[in-house]
Amino acid sequence: MEIINVHDYDEMSRKCAQFIAGKITSSERIVLGLPTGGTPLKMYHYLAQIINENNIDMSHVYTVNLDEYVGLDGSHEASYRHYMQTAFFDKVNIPDENTFIPNGKASDLEKEAADYDRLIEELGGIDLMIMGIGRNGHIAFNEPGTPFDQGTHVIQLTQNTIEANARFFESDDEVPGYALTMGLQTMMNAKSIVLLASGEKKKDALFRMIEGEVTEDLPASILQKHSDVTVITDTEI
Numbered sequence: 632m633e634i635i636n637v638h639d640y641d642e643m644s645r646k647c648a649q650f651i652a653g654k655i656t657s658s659e660r661i662v663l664g665l666p667t668g669g670t671p672l673k674m675y676h677y678l679a680q681i682i683n684e685n686n687i688d689m690s691h692v693y694t695v696n697l698d699e700y701v702g703l704d705g706s707h708e709a710s711y712r713h714y715m716q717t718a719f720f721d722k723v724n725i726p727d728e729n730t731f732i733p734n735g736k737a738s739d740l741e742k743e744a745a746d747y748d749r750l751i752e753e754l755g756g757i758d759l760m761i762m763g764i765g766r767n768g769h770i771a772f773n774e775p776g777t778p779f780d781q782g783t784h785v786i787q788l789t790q791n792t793i794e795a796n797a798r799f800f801e802s803d804d805e806v807p808g809y810a811l812t813m814g815l816q817t818m819m820n821a822k823s824i825v826l827l828a829s830g831e832k833k834k835d836a837l838f839r840m841i842e843g844e845v846t847e848d849l850p851a852s853i854l855q856k857h858s859d860v861t862v863i864t865d866t867e868i
């Protein structure tokens with residue numbers, strides 16, 4: 632695991648955006664795994680800026696998002712589809728049909744999960760996966776206790792995650808209790824991974840992820856077993 636220490640959130644976001652832009656321009660075709668949450672917001676800002684300033688072609692870029700709330704569709708302001716459109720997709724010239732996010736309104740969620748894994752396979756797998764980390768060590772919505780060998784699935788969110796995400800809703804009660812998320816196996820299949828972590832509140836999870844035991848109690852610890860993980864962080868560990 633390579634750890635890149637930066638001074639602050641801004642530098643972390645800029646570095647990551649530059650790295651992704653470099654990969655996009657140097658690839659004939661690329662599949663990106665993309666996160667939501669507070670952490671990557673500024674990274675998307677810089678990435679859109681770099682793409683537009685340099686007229687970077689996006690027709691060969693495909694994106695698969697990590698997760699979506701069950702019960703929300705793209706018209707809901709807290710849905711991850713809405714987040715991605717406003718934070719990134721609407722700002723760059725990526726074809727709509729190249730962007731994929733699990734459908735949280737699917738009538739058969741199990742089927743939607745299986746179809747999502749099939750889609751990733753048909754795209755040829757994920758070349759570069761960007762992710763954040765939750766305070767309890769979750770990645771995507773894989774909460775502590777999630778088996779390491781799972782593909783995309785439905786998960787019940789913990790109270791900790793509901794509270795952490797309540798800031799995107801009017802109140803705690805509005806945060807959906809379930810989500811569709813890529814599984815840890817899906818994420819580990821990505822060829823390269825970049826994990827972003829900013830701030831003291833992530834310090835404990837980050838430390839355990841890097842130094843601790845590989846355990847399902849801390850989902851992110853599985854990344855110790857991946858051969859190409861870069862962590863960009865402003866948190867001293």
Ligand SMILES: O=P(O)(O)OC[C@H]1O[C@](O)(CO)[C@@H](O)[C@@H]1O
Pocket residue numbers: 666667668669670671697762763764765766769770771772792796
């Ligand atoms: O970036 P934030 O908002 O701290 O969230 C951390 C993690 O929580 C999630 O948003 C899910 O709760 C993940 O997608 C993200 O990696």
